[in-house]
Amino acid sequence: MIGPVIYLLCTLTSLGAALLLWRGYRRSRQRLLYWSALCFAIMAVSNGLLILDxxxxxxVYLLPWRSGVNQLALLVLIYGLIFESD
Structure with missing residues (x-):
């Protein structure tokens, strides 16, 4: 019973972090904030897939899709950390 509530809270937390990072990016135009916001938005999608799964x-076995989405989120963040650092 508590599992779905925790999954939903994790999804909302990831989405909230993405929105706050996006707002910070729009104010300061720091590219690392952009990549971090995109990573957290993709993680929110991954958490949504967890709820579906x-x-x-x-x-339905959605573990490969969830893992792929998580890997994409981390690749986006790694790209931002490597290529957008000053």
């Missing part, structure tokens, strides 16, 4: 569609 474990709560909404428990018979």
């Amino acid at each position: 474990l709560v909404v569609l428990p018979d």
